Amino acid sequence: MYIFLDIDECAVGSHNCGAGFACVNTPGSFYCDLKVVCRDGFTLDASGKCIEEKGLVTVISLCQTSMSALCVNTGGSFRCEQKLVCGDGFALNAAGGCTDVDECSAHTSPCQPSQTCVNMVGSYSCHANAISCPRGFHLSVNGTRCKDVNECLVGTKCAKHVCVNLERLYRCECRTGYMFNSVTKLCEDMNECTHYPGRLCAHKCENTEGSYRCSCATGFKLAYDGRDCQDINECEDKPCSQECTNVYGSYQCYCHRGYQLNDVDGMTCEDIDECTLPNVCSYQCVNTPGDFNCTCPSSGYTHSYDACTCQDIDECAAGTHSCSAKETCFNVQGGFRCLFIECPPNFRRAGKSDVVLDFHSIARIGRLAGDTGFRFIKSHLRCCPNYCFFPSGVIRQIKPVLGPKELVLEVTMKYVQSGVVSQQNIVLIHVFISEFWF
Numbered sequence: 224m225y226i227f228l229d230i231d232e233c234a235v236g237s238h239n240c241g242a243g244f245a246c247v248n249t250p251g252s253f254y255c256d257l258k259v260v261c262r263d264g265f266t267l268d269a270s271g272k273c274i275e276e277k278g279l280v281t282v283i284s285l286c287q288t289s290m291s292a293l294c295v296n297t298g299g300s301f302r303c304e305q306k307l308v309c310g311d312g313f314a315l316n317a318a319g320g321c322t323d324v325d326e327c328s329a330h331t332s333p334c335q336p337s338q339t340c341v342n343m344v345g346s347y348s349c350h351a352n353a354i355s356c357p358r359g360f361h362l363s364v365n366g367t368r369c370k371d372v373n374e375c376l377v378g379t380k381c382a383k384h385v386c387v388n389l390e391r392l393y394r395c396e397c398r399t400g401y402m403f404n405s406v407t408k409l410c411e412d413m414n415e416c417t418h419y420p421g422r423l424c425a426h427k428c429e430n431t432e433g434s435y436r437c438s439c440a441t442g443f444k445l446a447y448d449g450r451d452c453q454d455i456n457e458c459e460d461k462p463c464s465q466e467c468t469n470v471y472g473s474y475q476c477y478c479h480r481g482y483q484l485n486d487v488d489g490m491t492c493e494d495i496d497e498c499t500l501p502n503v504c505s506y507q508c509v510n511t512p513g514d515f516n517c518t519c520p521s522s523g524y525t526h527s528y529d530a531c532t533c534q535d536i537d538e539c540a541a542g543t544h545s546c547s548a549k550e551t552c553f554n555v556q557g558g559f560r561c562l563f564i565e566c567p568p569n570f571r572r573a574g575k576s577d578v579v580l581d582f583h584s585i586a587r588i589g590r591l592a593g594d595t596g597f598r599f600i601k602s603h604l605r606c607c608p609n610y611c612f613f614p615s616g617v618i619r620q621i622k623p624v625l626g627p628k629e630l631v632l633e634v635t636m637k638y639v640q641s642g643v644v645s646q647q648n649i650v651l652i653h654v655f656i657s658e659f660w661f
């Protein structure tokens with residue numbers, strides 16, 4: 224059996240209470256108690272309490288003088304216990320320990336309104352609120368709210384047009400000729416030509432930046448109203464080298480007789496070279512501007528009424544020949560001949576009544592001498608019981624003969640009876656071939 228005896232540390236002096244403290248023994252231990260000094264008018268009783276000398280008990284703590292001491296009333300007295308002091312951000316808890324203070328849960332946040340308070344052990348921190356403003360808004364300077372962005376003040380949103388700021392967005396009041404594109408947010412040129420097809424211009428519409436322009440087809444000019452088109456009287460500018468006729472939308476050039484319009488420019492009149500055309504003049508052609516002249520050989524011809532063909536002058540009929548009285552005037556193309564028929568010896572000149580010979584007398588016909596280009600073609604010989612004869616004969620040109628040329632074809636007709644030429648006729652045929660075809 225063990226008996227434990229309390230050791231009175233205070234009595235044995237094994238306590239460690241400092242000066243000003245009294246050692247108080249407890250079963251199994253001790254504590255240091257502040258020595259109680261009673262104020263004037265108080266006395267310390269047996270239990271260590273100050274009692275008013277009149278008998279009233281008033282506890283006067285000397286602990287008040289010390290911030291680090293805690294005054295514990297003990298009923299009729301008190302004692303001072305060492306006070307636990309917590310650091311900033313901590314608070315004494317019921318268990319006598321230090322607990323972190325949640326500053327953020329306080330009724331008034333220690334942070335700015337735009338900040339979020341975050342509690343930390345022994346402290347707290349303030350974090351700026353991350354406010355995300357919707358499109359068209361921006362954070363105010365103090366970061367507390369979103370303000371509408373005045374887009375009109377930023378850059379040149381509407382270029383040369385009027386910018387109207389709206390809540391969250393902006394609008395451009397476009398000048399005349401422009402339209403606001405809600406997608407691009409820009410004033411874009413209005414294509415009036417496609418927007419109002421056929422209503423702005425009479426002919427052609429050309430879109431321009433901020434406006435449009437009317438134009439006219441060739442041959443027309445824009446009227447004063449800027450949209451209608453009027454016919455241009457091109458003839459006022461004398462585009463044609465000769466005659467001009469204005470027509471609606473165009474003009475037409477005409478030429479005087481003897482001229483023709485140039486195929487390429489349609490305006491220039493060019494002389495027609497009539498001499499290049501076939502059979503214009505019977506002799507020579509002389510082209511002149513707008514006309515032409517036909518000439519005839521220098522003598523023997525005159526112009527016919529059409530001035531194009533040359534007509535032989537019948538000098539014999541006109542009496543302008545130079546034949547003598549003995550001669551016979553014989554008119555030929557381009558001149559005349561004076562003929563004097565002289566018969567060979569033993570021949571007599573037949574009278575006019577004898578010219579047509581009795582074909583019965585033509586028994587033999589001689590050939591034409593030489594290559595004259597003519598040939599005497601006899602008909603078939605016919606024979607009667609007593610005689611034979613050629614009923615007819617023809618002198619025919621058998622090849623071209625170039626003039627000027629003069630031939631005398633002599634045709635001899637013989638009447639032969641019993642092998643004896645009893646009669647002979649000679650016909651002299653004068654052939655005059657003109658130099659010209661006319």
Ligand SMILES: [Ca+2]
Nearest residue numbers: 413431433434
């Ligand atoms: Ca336009």
Ligand SMILES: [Ca+2]
Nearest residue numbers: 455470472473
């Ligand atoms: Ca015209």
Ligand SMILES: [Ca+2]
Nearest residue numbers: 495511513514
């Ligand atoms: Ca001509």
Ligand SMILES: [Ca+2]
Nearest residue numbers: 536555557558
């Ligand atoms: Ca003549």
